[in-house]
Amino acid sequence: xSGRSARARFWPPAFAVPPRDRRAEGPGDAYTPATMTDxxxxxxxAGGMPFFESLVGAFYELVAADAVLLRLYLDxxxxxxxxxxxxxxxxxxxxxxxxYSDERGHPRLxxxxxxxxxxxxERDHWLAAMRAALAKVQPTPxxxxxxxxxxDSAAEALRNK
Ligand code: HEM
Numbered sequence: 001x002s003g004r005s006a007r008a009r010f011w012p013p014a015f016a017v018p019p020r021d022r023r024a025e026g027p028g029d030a031y032t033p034a035t036m037t038d039x040x041x042x043x044x045x046a047g048g049m050p051f052f053e054s055l056v057g058a059f060y061e062l063v064a065a066d067a068v069l070l071r072l073y074l075d076x077x078x079x080x081x082x083x084x085x086x087x088x089x090x091x092x093x094x095x096x097x098x099x100y101s102d103e104r105g106h107p108r109l110x111x112x113x114x115x116x117x118x119x120x121x122e123r124d125h126w127l128a129a130m131r132a133a134l135a136k137v138q139p140t141p142x143x144x145x146x147x148x149x150x151x152d153s154a155a156e157a158l159r160n161k
Pocket of ligand 1: 069089118
């Protein structure tokens with residue numbers, strides 16, 4: 001498979017990372033395009049499951065201290081199960097193991113959020129908490145940009161009032 005079609009892969013989002021020895025190091029060096037084996041998922045680029053555990057752990061610490069968000073949670077005293085679901089969802093979305101869907105079926109995020117009234121205020125608090133969690137766990141700029149791009153559109157799509 002050529003590097004071109006590897007880069008055209010739409011989901012999960014992935015980066016083509018040419019290994020150092022394939023990059024042109026100076027004049028006259030041949031440049032070999034990235035091949036399928038060089039494509040790294042965002043999950044791998046971010047550092048795998050520990051990264052998503054830290055990110056969502058930091059996010060839910062902020063949720064626990066945010067009255068606008070916390071009032072939506074049925075079980076305010078135990079955010080552990082919600083933390084686990086979001087961790088597994090994000091890991092799966094970015095190319096990690098499919099444990100989320102194995103346990104919960106198709107994500108159907110919009111349908112699953114209907115029971116919660118999500119307006120502009122809730123969306124903004126959710127995004128602010130996730131951005132602060134990202135700033136805390138400090139992924140590479142490429143990984144941060146990928147996650148920010150997704151959460152911006154997903155949070156707006158989940159607004160239901
Ligand atoms: C827009 C602001 C949002 C609010 C206020 C919100 C709120 C909530 C609440 C109250 C729950 C129920 C807690 C639970 O899991 O038991 C939930 C579940 C969940 N949320 Fe959100 N959410 C928002 C955006 C998002 C976004 C952008 C994503 C995707 C990255 C997301 C992914 C999930 C997932 C995966 C679950 C668990 C679904 C399940 O398997 O039952 N949420 N959310």
